[in-house]
Amino acid sequence: MSKRVIIIGGNAAGLSAASQIKRQDASWDVTVVEKSDEISYASCGIPYFIQGEVTSSDQLFALTTNDLKEKRGIDLKLNHEVRKVLPRENSLVLSSQDKEYKESYDYLVVASGVSPNLHNIDITSRRENSNIFTIKSIKDGINIKNSIEKYDISRVGIIGGGYIALEMVEVFSLLGYNTTLIHRRNQFSKAFEPEVSEHMKDVLKKNNVTLELETKIASVIEKNDNITVRKSDETSLNFDILIVAIGVTPSTKFLKNSGIEYGIKGSIRVNEYLQTNISNIYAAGDVAEAKNIVTKQPTFSPLALKANKEGSITGTNIVKNNVETFPGVLNSSIMKLFDTGVARTGITESEAKSKGYHVKKIRIESNTKPKYYPDSSKVTLFINFDEHNGKLLGGQIIGPLNEVKRIDVLSGMIQSEKTIQDLYHLDLAYAPPFSPVYDPIVLAGRVGKKYVRN
Numbered sequence: 001m002s003k004r005v006i007i008i009g010g011n012a013a014g015l016s017a018a019s020q021i022k023r024q025d026a027s028w029d030v031t032v033v034e035k036s037d038e039i040s041y042a043s044c045g046i047p048y049f050i051q052g053e054v055t056s057s058d059q060l061f062a063l064t065t066n067d068l069k070e071k072r073g074i075d076l077k078l079n080h081e082v083r084k085v086l087p088r089e090n091s092l093v094l095s096s097q098d099k100e101y102k103e104s105y106d107y108l109v110v111a112s113g114v115s116p117n118l119h120n121i122d123i124t125s126r127r128e129n130s131n132i133f134t135i136k137s138i139k140d141g142i143n144i145k146n147s148i149e150k151y152d153i154s155r156v157g158i159i160g161g162g163y164i165a166l167e168m169v170e171v172f173s174l175l176g177y178n179t180t181l182i183h184r185r186n187q188f189s190k191a192f193e194p195e196v197s198e199h200m201k202d203v204l205k206k207n208n209v210t211l212e213l214e215t216k217i218a219s220v221i222e223k224n225d226n227i228t229v230r231k232s233d234e235t236s237l238n239f240d241i242l243i244v245a246i247g248v249t250p251s252t253k254f255l256k257n258s259g260i261e262y263g264i265k266g267s268i269r270v271n272e273y274l275q276t277n278i279s280n281i282y283a284a285g286d287v288a289e290a291k292n293i294v295t296k297q298p299t300f301s302p303l304a305l306k307a308n309k310e311g312s313i314t315g316t317n318i319v320k321n322n323v324e325t326f327p328g329v330l331n332s333s334i335m336k337l338f339d340t341g342v343a344r345t346g347i348t349e350s351e352a353k354s355k356g357y358h359v360k361k362i363r364i365e366s367n368t369k370p371k372y373y374p375d376s377s378k379v380t381l382f383i384n385f386d387e388h389n390g391k392l393l394g395g396q397i398i399g400p401l402n403e404v405k406r407i408d409v410l411s412g413m414i415q416s417e418k419t420i421q422d423l424y425h426l427d428l429a430y431a432p433p434f435s436p437v438y439d440p441i442v443l444a445g446r447v448g449k450k451y452v453r454n
């Protein structure tokens, strides 16, 4: 019998769920509720739109409202915000143009994503047409680009130590602005090994980025066309544009008092079918908690592949009654920093220690091609494994852009619960234009296996 599904959120997870439900059974009534007027947008492309590599913001939209409505038969409510979920009566409260009303559902999917943090950065002085930005939507990207074009900009400040802050540093620096990265710790995000952070600092310095590390911010004041960041040591920095990229928080305010259980960092707790503690309510994407495949413990992983896959699995499970499980994540990610690539997967050495593993971290510096072949350079790998049995726990690669996607081999091996010894036994492809005969991954296995005790 066909049912009615309401999906909160019109991006990666929500639209994957909606499309999958329709693919499974076109007779189901599927409505996507989206509070903004943007759907199906590639947030990941925003930095490259600001940089000009992507020439038009239109290129960042994958599906149009027409694609969804006419081709896929999905009903869309744009500029509609979900205010409340009432599981007891299988309904929710929506608001649009200052009017509130209720809609009923048989199944609900929460795919409301995340919102940028401001934490205790007080930006109340933000003026109209402010030049202080967070980055989430395509509109944010357009506003930043407009500001660059409209104002006489030379000094750009970026607050944060994660991949979005670092990508934005690269973008503004390549555009020729005096770019300063402000971060509260000496190392960048804890997701990176300290040695990788150090290497990234060198890359940034080489590209004339000013680093203000171990910097606590007391206040941010925007006055006329100047933004002053006052530090807690009472000195200050002045900028024309300030980007705040200090992490994200799951968008779940509207679930208050709904009885839906929360998980790590305020995300929504789900089981392996992506079902919440209320059986006809599912959650998918950034807003949903995930299991870390290595530690088997809850993790918060706001990344695009997880969001797309979870949406699709949710759609299948709703129509077919829980037939597909989501195995979890390794928080694998990859980033471009000027001519350097940085990639990571699994857990860091310090995380492994905190979880009680007898972790051994090895560092491998390898040629990327045989020495005799042109354009060979160096790539550095850090691999964490359990020294008792060699079980792989995590790894990071930093080096030339096209060399770090090797991280995927490591991700596959970790997900298959393989060991450092297994890396040595991998039968990888070899020819001089691509790698040395011992690919850095195999080399890591050769070096690492000596440290395994049993």
Ligand SMILES: Cc1cc2nc3c(=O)[nH]c(=O)nc-3n(C[C@H](O)[C@H](O)[C@H](O)COP(=O)(O)OP(=O)(O)OC[C@H]3O[C@@H](n4cnc5c(N)ncnc54)[C@H](O)[C@@H]3O)c2cc1C
Pocket (backbone or CB within 6 Å): 008, 009, 010, 011, 012, 013, 014, 033, 034, 035, 036, 038, 042, 043, 044, 045, 046, 047, 080, 081, 082, 083, 111, 112, 113, 114, 135, 136, 137, 164, 251, 254, 284, 285, 286, 287, 302, 303, 304, 305, 307
């Ligand atoms: C600048 C930037 C760069 C990124 N780069 C990468 C990258 O390189 N690699 C990577 O893996 N990931 C990257 N990401 C993360 C990636 O974009 C997200 O993982 C992905 O968009 C998550 O999709 P989602 O559908 O779960 O959530 P979202 O994309 O956040 O979509 C949720 C939607 O729900 C809507 N919504 C929220 N609350 C309500 C409500 N109450 N009522 C109605 N609608 C609501 C929101 O408006 C939003 O449109 C990047 C993100 C940003 C911001």
